[in-house]
Amino acid sequence: MPDTLTPVLTDNWGDDRAWTLAAYTERGGYGALDKAFAMDPAAVIETVKESGLRGRGGAGFPTGMKWGFIPQDNPRPKYLVVNADESEPGTCKDIPLMMASPHTLVEGVIISSYAIRANKAFIYIRGEVLHVVRRVQRAVQEAYLAGHLGKDIHGSGYDLDVVVHAGAGAYICGEETALLEGLEGRRGQPRLRPPFPAVAGLYASPTVINNVESIASVPSIVANGHGWFASMGTEKSKGFGIFSLSGHVRRPGQYEAPLGITLRTLIDLAGGMREGHELKFWTPGGSSTPLLTAEHLDIPLDFEGVGAAGSMLGTRALQIFDDTTCVVRATLRWTEFYKHESCGKCTPCREGTWWLVQVLSALEKGQGSESDLDLLLDQCDNILGRSFCALADGAVSPITSSIQYFRDEYVAHLTEGGCPFDPARSTAWAGQEVLA
Amino acid sequence: MTLSEETLVELKEIAARYPEPRSGLLPMLHLVQSVEGRITPEGIEACAEILGITAADVSGVATFYTMYKRRPVGDYHVGVCTNTLCAVMGGDAIFERLQDHLGVGNDETTDDAPGLRSITLEHVECNAACDYAPVMMANWEFMDNMTPESAVQLVDDLRAGNEVRSTRGPRIVTWREAERVLAGFPDDLADDGPAAGPASLVGLGIARERGWTAPHPETDSGSGRTADTKQEAVEQADTARAETETKQEDSDA
Numbered sequence: 111m112p113d114t115l116t117p118v119l120t121d122n123w124g125d126d127r128a129w130t131l132a133a134y135t136e137r138g139g140y141g142a143l144d145k146a147f148a149m150d151p152a153a154v155i156e157t158v159k160e161s162g163l164r165g166r167g168g169a170g171f172p173t174g175m176k177w178g179f180i181p182q183d184n185p186r187p188k189y190l191v192v193n194a195d196e197s198e199p200g201t202c203k204d205i206p207l208m209m210a211s212p213h214t215l216v217e218g219v220i221i222s223s224y225a226i227r228a229n230k231a232f233i234y235i236r237g238e239v240l241h242v243v244r245r246v247q248r249a250v251q252e253a254y255l256a257g258h259l260g261k262d263i264h265g266s267g268y269d270l271d272v273v274v275h276a277g278a279g280a281y282i283c284g285e286e287t288a289l290l291e292g293l294e295g296r297r298g299q300p301r302l303r304p305p306f307p308a309v310a311g312l313y314a315s316p317t318v319i320n321n322v323e324s325i326a327s328v329p330s331i332v333a334n335g336h337g338w339f340a341s342m343g344t345e346k347s348k349g350f351g352i353f354s355l356s357g358h359v360r361r362p363g364q365y366e367a368p369l370g371i372t373l374r375t376l377i378d379l380a381g382g383m384r385e386g387h388e389l390k391f392w393t394p395g396g397s398s399t400p401l402l403t404a405e406h407l408d409i410p411l412d413f414e415g416v417g418a419a420g421s422m423l424g425t426r427a428l429q430i431f432d433d434t435t436c437v438v439r440a441t442l443r444w445t446e447f448y449k450h451e452s453c454g455k456c457t458p459c460r461e462g463t464w465w466l467v468q469v470l471s472a473l474e475k476g477q478g479s480e481s482d483l484d485l486l487l488d489q490c491d492n493i494l495g496r497s498f499c500a501l502a503d504g505a506v507s508p509i510t511s512s513i514q515y516f517r518d519e520y521v522a523h524l525t526e527g528g529c530p531f532d533p534a535r536s537t538a539w540a541g542q543e544v545l546a
Numbered sequence: 547m548t549l550s551e552e553t554l555v556e557l558k559e560i561a562a563r564y565p566e567p568r569s570g571l572l573p574m575l576h577l578v579q580s581v582e583g584r585i586t587p588e589g590i591e592a593c594a595e596i597l598g599i600t601a602a603d604v605s606g607v608a609t610f611y612t613m614y615k616r617r618p619v620g621d622y623h624v625g626v627c628t629n630t631l632c633a634v635m636g637g638d639a640i641f642e643r644l645q646d647h648l649g650v651g652n653d654e655t656t657d658d659a660p661g662l663r664s665i666t667l668e669h670v671e672c673n674a675a676c677d678y679a680p681v682m683m684a685n686w687e688f689m690d691n692m693t694p695e696s697a698v699q700l701v702d703d704l705r706a707g708n709e710v711r712s713t714r715g716p717r718i719v720t721w722r723e724a725e726r727v728l729a730g731f732p733d734d735l736a737d738d739g740p741a742a743g744p745a746s747l748v749g750l751g752i753a754r755e756r757g758w759t760a761p762h763p764e765t766d767s768g769s770g771r772t773a774d775t776k777q778e779a780v781e782q783a784d785t786a787r788a789e790t791e792t793k794q795e796d797s798d799a
């Protein structure tokens with residue numbers, strides 16, 4: 111039985127100047143690279159398959175299998191694209207990873223590119239994180255100077271170039287085909303599939319797109335073996351992952367643990383809920399994953415466990431809200447986000463999210479009647495599964511789940527003619543004013 | 547005013563980083579903002595000409611992404627996260643206080659006042675720092691765990707030209723300088739600031755305290771393979787969220 115927390119990716123974050131090549135190399139960094147080069151690329155793919163690593167960007171698709179989809183008989187160049195767009199509300203793991211240890215990502219990029227036989231890789235970082243862009247730019251530059259990138263890396267005969275690319279503000283560019291559009295210099299609107307990126311992705315060439323944390327996990331798997339990775343986690347959700355706790359707990363932050371840990375354990379480690387308050391609702395994997403409540407404190411946080419509870423593990427973005435928080439206000443704000451971020455390509459999402467905001471704002475102000483709740487659910491029904499990409503499915507998640515668990519609270523807005531909550535009580539500084 | 551020769555050379559340099567030049571458009575537009583203070587018609591023309599596409603194409607891209615601004619941005623861009631988690635934790639109160647304090651609305655810039663730098667105020671979406679809520683961004687540098695008071699102090703310091711440091715990064719450069727880094731022309735500040743802020747380190751700290759580690763590298767539990775076929779993998783994945791790679795067709799197996 112592994113320990114409760116298993117720092118691997120976060121293990122060096124506290125080191126002095128952890129982001130530098132010197133610090134990374136000092137702890138054995140870039141050692142996995144030689145181990146990979148001694149293997150056939152196909153054997154590296156096999157190792158990642160055997161580890162059971164599943165995508166850390168929200169979907170949980172097996173990473174090694176995805177790499178295996180790249181048709182190696184296709185004469186076009188192959189590309190690796192790292193999805194560093196991290197914009198799903200609540201998700202805050204890739205950004206600190208790239209800030210603290212960008213070389214873990216760069217080493218992962220080299221090994222992964224070697225495995226799929228790509229000679230060019232791109233790291234697409236959301237633009238709104240200046241210092242993270244700097245750190246990754248610097249890491250790539252250092253890696254070139256040290257001979258980890260460029261021609262004939264470590265005398266292996268393998269060449270790789272890496273381009274660091276800053277986005278410009280668009281949640282939808284986290285969706286992998288919209289990301290490719292952005293990377294090709296276009297409006298970030300999702301593409302029709304098929305063809306799938308593995309066959310015709312960037313520049314219509316075979317392309318693997320993986321999340322930062324997925325790629326950053328690869329060096330440790332190659333270094334320590336797939337059996338080591340698979341010794342952590344649960345039956346179908348192997349390995350470790352970074353769990354991001356935010357909101358009304360005493361010590362929000364990043365907790366790296368085997369998949370399958372429970373929220374009860376995590377909140378306990380985080381010092382509990384704020385003094386005098388109770389857990390009311392939480393997102394297991396960002397705002398696109400249906401809300402859960404205190405009933406669900408003991409479900410294993412792995413793909414299967416959260417799925418069985420009616421939600422999704424997503425990005426392990428645990429946003430925690432206590433009893434001071436109005437669920438209608440929270441839901442309305444998320445809905446406004448989806449409306450703002452809808453790329454406009456398809457009608458159910460573009461118009462639907464607009465309508466959802468109209469109805470929800472009225473409800474939040476205490477206007478309308480209880481039948482509007484059913485209208486709202488109807489609208490959600492018309493959007494779910496009828497839109498072009500999963501942004502729209504995510505948009506209805508907070509609405510349907512909050513009505514499922516907190517219908518009474520919606521009704522209370524109507525009977526009381528407005529929001530019964532005092533937003534001041536939810537703030538980080540609530541209860542401290544009296545002292546000041 | 548047309549762009550300088552130097553800028554045109556740099557724009558071409560960006561396009562040349564990519565197998566297909568048009569891929570350079572997003573960073574090129576960042577560079578336009580760094581020299582022009584916003585996306586200008588001249589900047590759009592220059593990009594279009596270099597990439598051999600129409601100005602309408604470039605315009606269509608520039609209007610799609612929220613970081614590109616048609617109106618001049620101030621010396622400093624100040625963002626307040628008002629996505630749900632931050633809003634609830636106090637982001638709404640902070641944004642309100644700053645609107646009052648600066649006398650501007652969302653996406654507006656303070657008037658030029660003698661001796662003061664200008665500030666563009668905007669509410670922003672989740673910036674991947676929720677464990678530091680409420681979060682603000684100053685020229686896209688993290689300002690963590692803000693309060694209405696510290697927010698007012700921040701904008702007052704920026705306006706007065708006092709040096710301000712990110713809570714997890716370097717001193718705040720100007721918005722134009724920041725845009726230049728995003729265009730792929732690094733400054734020399736990568737080594738400033740800590741590796742991680744305190745919240746990023748809490749789990750690690752607890753693990754160290756209690757002697758918790760990942761298993762010994764010799765540990766071997768055998769195969770962890772969870773799916774042997776694409777079909778099985780699809781069934782196991784969160785398909786609602788990730789249709790892209792999960793709805794693989796049998797034909798391309």
Ligand SMILES: Cc1cc2nc3c(=O)[nH]c(=O)nc-3n(C[C@H](O)[C@H](O)[C@H](O)COP(=O)(O)O)c2cc1C
Nearest residue numbers: 165166167193195196197284285286320321324500
């Ligand atoms: C609206 C939307 C936003 C997304 N945002 C991200 C993101 O910010 N980062 C990410 O890695 N994946 C994001 N994804 C998932 C990607 O489409 C894709 O599944 C993922 O990058 C694959 O990498 P993985 O297999 O390593 O997880 C998003 C999906 C959707 C539908």
Ligand code: SF4
Nearest residue numbers: 453454455456459499
């Ligand atoms: S569902 Fe929304 S985000 Fe996705 S393609 Fe349609 S309009 Fe764009």
Ligand code: FES
Nearest residue numbers: 627632672673676
């Ligand atoms: S909600 Fe503000 S940083 Fe995530």
